[in-house]
Amino acid sequence: MKRYQSQIHRCFRCGYCKFPTDYSAYNCPAYSRFRFDTYSTGGRLWLIYAWLKGEVPWSEHLAEILYTCTTCKNCVEQCPMKFAPEIVDWIIEARSDMVEQGKIPARVKRFLESVYNYGNPLKKTAAERLPWTKGLKKYKEGTQYLLFLGCLASYEEATREMVENCVKALDEAGVSYGTLGDDETCCGNEVYAMGEMELSKQLAEKNISKFKELGVKSVITLCPHGYNIMKNQYQNMGYPFEVLHYSQVLAKHADEIARKVEGEVKGKKVTYHDPCYLGRHNKLYETPRKAIAAHNGFELVEMPRNRRDAFCCGGGSGNFINDYLAGSKDSPARIRVREAAETGAGILAVACPGCLIMLKEAVKTENLEDRLQVMDLATVIAKSK
Amino acid sequence: MIDIYNELTSIVDKDFVSNKPEELYIYGRDPGLMPAHEPEYVVMPSTVEEVQAIVRLANREKIAIVPKGGGLSLTGLVIPQKGGILLDMKKMDRIIEINEKGSYALIEGGTTHGALKSHLLKNYPHLRHSIPDSPPIATVVANAVIHGQGRLTQQRGFNSDMVCGLEVVLPTGEVCKIGTSAVSDYWFSKGAPLPDLSSLFFGWCGTTGIITKMAVKLYPCKKLRDVMLFLTDRAELVPDIMLKLGRTEMIEDLVVTAQPIPLRYAGNYYILFYITGDSEEELEYKRKYCWHTLWEYFEKRDGGFVSLVPEMKAPLLSMPSKDTTRFADVSKGGGFEYSGPIAPIEKYAVYVKKLEELAVKYNLYYSSAARMIDGGHSMMFSFSYTFNRADAQTMKRAKQALDEAAEYALDNGGVMWKPNLDEQKITIRKMDPNTLELMTRIKKLLDPNGIMNPGNWEVL
Numbered sequence: 030m031k032r033y034q035s036q037i038h039r040c041f042r043c044g045y046c047k048f049p050t051d052y053s054a055y056n057c058p059a060y061s062r063f064r065f066d067t068y069s070t071g072g073r074l075w076l077i078y079a080w081l082k083g084e085v086p087w088s089e090h091l092a093e094i095l096y097t098c099t100t101c102k103n104c105v106e107q108c109p110m111k112f113a114p115e116i117v118d119w120i121i122e123a124r125s126d127m128v129e130q131g132k133i134p135a136r137v138k139r140f141l142e143s144v145y146n147y148g149n150p151l152k153k154t155a156a157e158r159l160p161w162t163k164g165l166k167k168y169k170e171g172t173q174y175l176l177f178l179g180c181l182a183s184y185e186e187a188t189r190e191m192v193e194n195c196v197k198a199l200d201e202a203g204v205s206y207g208t209l210g211d212d213e214t215c216c217g218n219e220v221y222a223m224g225e226m227e228l229s230k231q232l233a234e235k236n237i238s239k240f241k242e243l244g245v246k247s248v249i250t251l252c253p254h255g256y257n258i259m260k261n262q263y264q265n266m267g268y269p270f271e272v273l274h275y276s277q278v279l280a281k282h283a284d285e286i287a288r289k290v291e292g293e294v295k296g297k298k299v300t301y302h303d304p305c306y307l308g309r310h311n312k313l314y315e316t317p318r319k320a321i322a323a324h325n326g327f328e329l330v331e332m333p334r335n336r337r338d339a340f341c342c343g344g345g346s347g348n349f350i351n352d353y354l355a356g357s358k359d360s361p362a363r364i365r366v367r368e369a370a371e372t373g374a375g376i377l378a379v380a381c382p383g384c385l386i387m388l389k390e391a392v393k394t395e396n397l398e399d400r401l402q403v404m405d406l407a408t409v410i411a412k413s414k
Numbered sequence: 415m416i417d418i419y420n421e422l423t424s425i426v427d428k429d430f431v432s433n434k435p436e437e438l439y440i441y442g443r444d445p446g447l448m449p450a451h452e453p454e455y456v457v458m459p460s461t462v463e464e465v466q467a468i469v470r471l472a473n474r475e476k477i478a479i480v481p482k483g484g485g486l487s488l489t490g491l492v493i494p495q496k497g498g499i500l501l502d503m504k505k506m507d508r509i510i511e512i513n514e515k516g517s518y519a520l521i522e523g524g525t526t527h528g529a530l531k532s533h534l535l536k537n538y539p540h541l542r543h544s545i546p547d548s549p550p551i552a553t554v555v556a557n558a559v560i561h562g563q564g565r566l567t568q569q570r571g572f573n574s575d576m577v578c579g580l581e582v583v584l585p586t587g588e589v590c591k592i593g594t595s596a597v598s599d600y601w602f603s604k605g606a607p608l609p610d611l612s613s614l615f616f617g618w619c620g621t622t623g624i625i626t627k628m629a630v631k632l633y634p635c636k637k638l639r640d641v642m643l644f645l646t647d648r649a650e651l652v653p654d655i656m657l658k659l660g661r662t663e664m665i666e667d668l669v670v671t672a673q674p675i676p677l678r679y680a681g682n683y684y685i686l687f688y689i690t691g692d693s694e695e696e697l698e699y700k701r702k703y704c705w706h707t708l709w710e711y712f713e714k715r716d717g718g719f720v721s722l723v724p725e726m727k728a729p730l731l732s733m734p735s736k737d738t739t740r741f742a743d744v745s746k747g748g749g750f751e752y753s754g755p756i757a758p759i760e761k762y763a764v765y766v767k768k769l770e771e772l773a774v775k776y777n778l779y780y781s782s783a784a785r786m787i788d789g790g791h792s793m794m795f796s797f798s799y800t801f802n803r804a805d806a807q808t809m810k811r812a813k814q815a816l817d818e819a820a821e822y823a824l825d826n827g828g829v830m831w832k833p834n835l836d837e838q839k840i841t842i843r844k845m846d847p848n849t850l851e852l853m854t855r856i857k858k859l860l861d862p863n864g865i866m867n868p869g870n871w872e873v874l
Binding site for chain 1: 429430432434435436437439440441445456458484485486502504505526528529531532533535536549550551736737739740742743746747748749750802803804
């Protein structure tokens with residue numbers, strides 16, 4: 030019996046999971062989007078329990094309710110009960126039961142099949158890696174860091190500046206790095222969150238085997254999702270190595286890459302959006318802020334919901350592709366860019382390729398392009414030149 | 415045959431109408447012990463016009479409507495006993511106006527206590543409302559509808575007493591203003607100097623209309639707050655201690671707790687009371703005054719103050735208190751319910767004895783919180799028992815204990831607060847027949863088709 034099956038009845042459905050610490054808004058992305066209690070964490074846990082008891086049969090709708098959870102962990106932060114740290118694990122375990130029974134919604138099925146067949150959720154072959162990633166140095170033994178790009182940075186054009194500027198910052202920092210090139214495969218974080226444990230394990234083993242073969246000691250990830258699974262799961266698979274998110278490297282080498290702001294971001298206010306897998310999942314709140322605060326010439330302003338209370342962009346748990354939360358003015362990414370614009374910031378800084386894609390799109394939909402630019406941390410720094 | 419679903423989606427955005435089993439399941443039950451019964455549709459209106467259109471449809475088709483806020487009464491008051499349309503009001507959540515000089519907030523029917531608290535703290539930190547200890551998703555309207563209590567109840571009465579105006583969609587679909595807003599642009603009184611019609615909507619469990627707007631009174635929010643704890647092992651002294659403290663007119667809130675674990679709690683009654691001030695000097699004066707007020711009990715060795723370190727004070731001072739919710743999982747079962755009579759405070763000792771007796775009889779974990787109301791005119795005494803959702807036997811035993819507690823309370827001067835259907839039946843049985851007849855006439859007059867939350871307050 031999986032642990033969630035013996036524990037899930039303990040949710041009282043009190044609703045604290047819907048809020049941030051100050052109750053100023055709804056902070057569960059799926060609940061904010063759909064507003065039926067079924068889409069809150071409490072509703073979801075009660076439905077899972079009902080499904081286990083046979084009181085609610087499986088349906089596409091039930092499964093979609095489960096997969097609209099972005100695993101952002103706002104509920105974990107806010108739930109007053111002792112079992113709070115386990116809540117998202119319970120949802121993932123319930124998804125894994127659905128996966129084992131072959132009862133998953135169509136979009137999730139497509140995502141997982143694509144990862145299984147192509148090694149990424151975008152149905153791209155290694156040959157289709159974006160040109161600017163192909164030109165990057167390959168990792169070889171003795172290189173200081175393996176730069177793990179992740180699927181979005183390898184195949185989504187919207188991340189171009191992020192990749193290019195990150196590489197530039199690493200060069201300026203004077204660190205040596207290399208990529209796996211065509212040998213890089215999906216990190217497995219989203220696959221795990223979607224409940225496909227076996228596939229996630231296979232992906233991890235494949236990547237670890239490559240790390241071993243090349244003697245990798247330290248990995249820099251562009252994506253907080255990759256950072257998360259490498260830090261919290263790969264480490265327990267018999268090949269310990271250092272994992273850093275690129276924001277940590279930017280912060281560590283701020284002096285080397287420091288510059289006075291003279292470029293297009295000069296004088297602008299910057300607000301930073303905490304990615305869930307860097308923030309709530311791994312408690313890295315200050316490091317990314319330090320990475321940009323080290324550069325004089327722009328002002329860092331906070332959105333009302335920040336750090337442990339940050340509002341998820343809606344892209345977690347594969348939703349940057351499956352996009353179950355899209356299609357409304359209440360879609361989380363759209364709410365988030367409106368919140369960012371209200372701070373008066375001209376730049377919304379992010380540290381995750383998923384957030385970058387989701388929020389860039391939302392800025393267009395909300396017609397905020399004249400007021401707000403979405404950039405990753407490395408790009409903010411680069412454009413300050 | 416008319417397709418109600420399609421009719422509803424012609425009124426409300428289809429994203430906010432559901433007849434799917436998952437929504438019907440969740441909206442057909444609450445965290446308490448009353449049996450589930452599912453609606454046929456769940457709808458989330460955004461405007462008063464949408465509410466009106468839904469009510470007219472329900473009248474035409476003779477189908478039930480149940481308006482719902484946070485759904486946290488625990489006594490099944492929004493379980494749709496006759497199916498029909500469940501109206502989740504939480505999309506109507508605008509804070510329309512804070513009238514600073516008039517000291518009231520005008521809000522929509524689905525505004526949560528959490529949202530109002532947060533709004534005031536951010537924009538009007540010198541003002542506050544009476545926030546209950548239910549979780550922040552509880553709506554201000556639904557809490558007032560059940561005569562809820564909050565952190566200002568000791569000073570100001572029930573939360574329904576702090577209402578100063580309503581906008582209601584009547585069961586026949588008309589929109590009606592209640593209070594001064596019926597004749598003025600201001601919402602400063604729910605009744606006086608006019609006939610007070612507001613009581614047609616409080617305590618009726620949503621059977622007389624749907625409140626779409628409400629004005630609630632705001633009170634000064636002092637800069638400093640502190641909590642004091644007096645402990646006694648003699649339950650019979652508790653009412654006098656409560657009264658003495660209340661009559662100082664210096665305390666904000668007073669709650670007496672009783673629970674068996676941790677072991678040091680067993681057999682003791684914890685009298686928690688709160689004081690406020692705009693300066694440390696004011697606070698210190700109140701501390702000393704309260705200390706002197708209870709000195710006689712200390713001298714007789716009947717009780718004493720407990721020193722609270724900051725770590726202990728923080729959760730007690732938080733509003734709402736998450737500790738109230740945590741009680742649901744003390745036995746790792748995810749459930750608790752309480753029977754909550756409003757009663758004379760002189761009944762404290764006999765109630766607490768019954769609470770403990772029933773816990774032994776039904777082998778349950780218990781807790782009680784007794785809040786003083788309006789300076790001591792009454793108290794809300796909770797007979798609270800936990801249960802395990804995965805164990806039907808504990809659920810059955812908890813329900814039996816609660817039923818017995820309700821019978822006992824009603825036989826001993828209490829009147830049930832937010833009564834479940836079983837408690838409503840007992841209340842009706844004991845009620846003055848002319849009062850019952852008046853209630854029945856009013857209900858029929860307002861709701862000729864009996865569509866509003868049917869099953870509640872019905873003469874069986």
